[in-house]
Amino acid sequence: MAIYSLWVINKAGGLVYQRTFNEGLAPLTSNDALVLAGTLHGIHAITARLSPTGSSSGCQVIEAETFKMHVLLTATGTKFVLLTSPAEPLTNADLVLRRVYEAYADGVMKNPFHTPEMPIRSEGFDTRVAAIVKGA
Template sequence: MTIFGLWIINKAGGLVYQKNFADGLALLSSNEYLVLAGTLHGIHAITSRLSPAGRSSGVEVIEAETFKMTIFLTATGTKFVLLTSLTDSTADAALQRIYEAYADFVMKSPFHTPEMPIRTEKFDVKVAEVIKVFA
């Protein structure tokens, strides 16, 4: 499995964290990443209301020709998006571990303002460790 990148999108649809881990995805500008995150947030909101069987949490996996997006929605509305190869089978476990690191190193930090960009070095280190384990 190859992990290409990680996005964290706040509950308003803003991209608060973006990191690329492997070559293979197009290199985009920061504005393009912001637009994509906002678009994915809108698609996620729409799909949560389209379920014929009642309430849904929205889209969880999007498969393209060359990669797969796995989306983990937290109880607070924050979305963790992992971009992986199509053969990935462990994205859910990786996202769970990244979410735990987010809770430990970002949300418990007195220097982090909720819904704002994540600039916590300990979180970056922990994410890199998780990616090594699952890549």
């Protein structure tokens, strides 16, 4: 079981944070990552409208042969995406995403020098994310 990567996508679909933790997926250029984040943003919006009851928050897990993509949508529209091995338990990925979201709220959004919706450049956030993933 492995956590490969973490992405944070702003409410407009832009990739504002990307961190790779383990090898296992094809390496992406920064441009590829930006395109994939925008594509995932669109897919997430489409899946939110596909619900027959009309009350869906969109896709939460996308499974493939070699990875799983777990998505946490926040109340502000920011998406936290965790790419894991297929064997990663759903509960573990959800716990990691919630802890990363807490670290984001505490370490990024409370920083008076951070501009919302812009790339995250915080050593404190990087350190907390690394500790969360290591402890998972």
